[in-house]
Amino acid sequence: MVPIIVFVVAAAICVAGALGVVLNRNPVHSALSLVATLFGVAVLFIAQDAQFLAAVQVIVYAGAIVVLFLFVIMLLGVDRAENLESEPLTGQRPAALVAGLLIGGGLIAVLVASTITGKHSSGAKVDPAQANVNQIGRLLFTDHLWAFEITSVLLVIAVVGAVVLARRGAPGSGADAVDAGIPADDFGEPASPDTVPPNDVEETVR
């Protein structure tokens, strides 16, 4: 009985959060809805004996990725509401809904109608006597060692790429900030009240 209640509550949180991400017009609200979904998925991870992944999910996704999203939203001042009425590409939204219904309906139909026939594990069997972290760690450093090392290379590339993207422009020319289009007032004395910073201009996204 308890697992069912846990599943129903977590699934409701997940779906509500997912719908919130899509339907909220304000990106900040979308990011906060995303946190709800991520927590719901973490609860479902715990319900399926994946404790380590649940912790990583909360730390990495809810703790780092969503905060990064919020930082970018605040930094760029794009927390304006999106105008969902105008539709530049005629018929795109109904077509998207139809495509989504087809994808979702197809997936659910396949899941409900079929039985899982996968082969049970022989090499990496879940051992209830051992902690979840031990099992994942052992597998990570034996069977998946190559992928693990490649992942470290990927992270280094991502860090270097982020630095390169953050400061483009000729090095040493001092043109980085100007090149990036930041108004000069942001660095000098506080702007006088009558000059409105460009970020606060109330314009809806076309």
Next chain:
Amino acid sequence: MMLASTLGPTPYLVLGAVLFTVGAVGLLVRRNPLVMFMCIELMLNATNLTFVTFARQLDDVGGQVIVFFVLVVAAAEVVIGLGIIVGILRRRPGATADDLRLMKG
């Protein structure tokens, strides 16, 4: 410690399918690049949930290791993607996905 769920895999898989669908529709419908990015995260989470469900169903820790890798790749992807979005939106404030027809900033 084992909270072994008495639920079969189907409810989890259906939830994963629903989350994936919502993310896919959001990606197609929304035009704010940041929200589109969040929808991609939704789809990644749906696949993670599916991986964990199959890992439990087939008694295989390998599925959980794959989810670990997906998390790492998603983190790297978000760093680079948000860097690109910041670069674009600094030059052209308020740009939506429709305005970005050129590879040029």
